[in-house]
Amino acid sequence: MVEFWRGHDITRFPSHLVTQIAEGIYSVGPISTSRTQAGGQSISPFLVVGERAAIVEPGDDLQAPKFLEDVRYLDAIDLDHIDYIIPSHIHMHHVAAMNVLQQEITHAKLVVHQRGVQHMIDPTKLNEATVKQSGEGRCAVLEAVPEDRIMAVAGGEVLDLGGRQLEIIEAVGHAPHDICIFDRLTRALWIGDCLSLNHRIKRASAVMNVPGFDVEQTVAFLHRLRALNPDMLLVWDGITAYYQADELLRTAEEEVLAIEQIVLEGMKQKLMDGKIGEKVLEYRLKVGLGPGGRPGAEPEPPKGPPALYRYLQKKHPELEIPQGVR
Ligand SMILES: [Zn+2]
Structure with missing residues (x-):
């Protein structure tokens, strides 16, 4: 279900899971990634289309084939024109879609924070940690991504898609390899798992239960996001788009302080x-x-x-x- 608080034009393509959130930004999903009968998480990856394209928050491997099917159906861009695949961080349900995508989109670069790069080239430790946490057979296991298919970022990079640019922002909060992604054309901001959003009471909360949590760094990060003047906050978990971005970022800061x-x-x-x-x-x-x-x-x-x-x-x-x- 797509929640929105203002009358933005959100167009759903019937019988497929594609929703146009803003000019050239398509949400595909939510698609279940469940490996158990009890059900599980749903993920909505995004396709961002300029003259070239990017996939933001590619998600888990189980949902990647359906994602590709709907991208083909949408016919907004050729798969060969997808240059970047950008997860907000390298936790498995954000990045394991690479198992499928690196076979199907053969030249696209995986864009990850530099702290996450080694775990993509050799995912042994990442896989072990994920299996330990989720249980054998209950999570994806990442296949290695060749080094020459990875673009390491640290914040400040601008990815030019032709007619639109995506800016990478180093994030503070959920994991040390977090990034946010800002689309300069529509002012959409993907925030990964750095904030939890509550549309019912129109508030956002920063993650405070992480090792090394630092109030000043968190507040400075929220200021950096507010300075971008985002129009909407986008997330991967199926609810997708939150407007009143500045108010959400303001409440997150207020709560931390x-x-x-x-x-x-x-x-x-x-x-x-x-x-x-x-x-x-x-x-x-x-x-x-x-x-x-x-x-x-x-x-x-x-x-x-x-x-x-x-x-x-x-x-x-x-x-x-x-x-x-x-
Ligand atoms: Zn995570």
């Missing part, structure tokens, strides 16, 4: 982890967010954000990590 203050106060008062967790939860509920955690799962007792404790302790060495951190 509010939670930082709550946790800082709690640490100064030497509150226990659970007590700080309660105060953070109070804030989340006040702004309309849920308690977090997996939907349908038994709610866990509130706990504070460990990565934020460590960040604040580094900034204020007199503070102690609260007792009771699990």
Whole structure:
């Protein structure tokens, strides 16, 4: 289902999964990537068409054949004219489509953050880590991508598709190999997994539970995104397009700073982890967010954000990590 908050022209092509989100930007999906009967994730890769083209967020390998079928049906571009395949990061359900795409689109370059390049050339460790997390047979296993088919980026690169340009932005948040992708023509911004978006309450949240989380870096990153003046935020997981981009980025910053203050106060008062967790939860509920955690799962007792404790302790060495951190 496509959600949108303003009357943008979103055109769905009947009987196929292609939706035109903006000029020359097509979302294909959502296509299920489930390897289990219990169902699973759905992914919507994007095709961006200028004189040349790019695939953004190619997704998992299971959905790649259907993606290619619909791209052929759409007939907006020849597969030979696709120059770039750009996942927001190298987690398996963002990149494993390469198993199929590198056979079918033989000259396109895989664009990944330079920190991810080695894992594409030799995916042994990435595969092991993914299987360990998801279980044997429950996730894709990436085939090696030849080095000469990879373009390493670090942010600031501009990919010219002829008539439109995609700008790469180094991202902060979900993984060290995250990038965002900005289409200068339509001002669409792909944000990968750096923000979670809640269209019901029109808020975005930055990822705060990652090792090395840093408030200043996160806020500076959100400012960089706002400075692009994006018109819409695009994501890969089937809901696709979120408008009111500036408001979403603003709320993400507001939330990071509010939670930082709550946790800082709690640490100064030497509150226990659970007590700080309660105060953070109070804030989340006040702004309309849920308690977090997996939907349908038994709610866990509130706990504070460990990565934020460590960040604040580094900034204020007199503070102690609260007792009771699990
Ligand atoms: Zn990820």
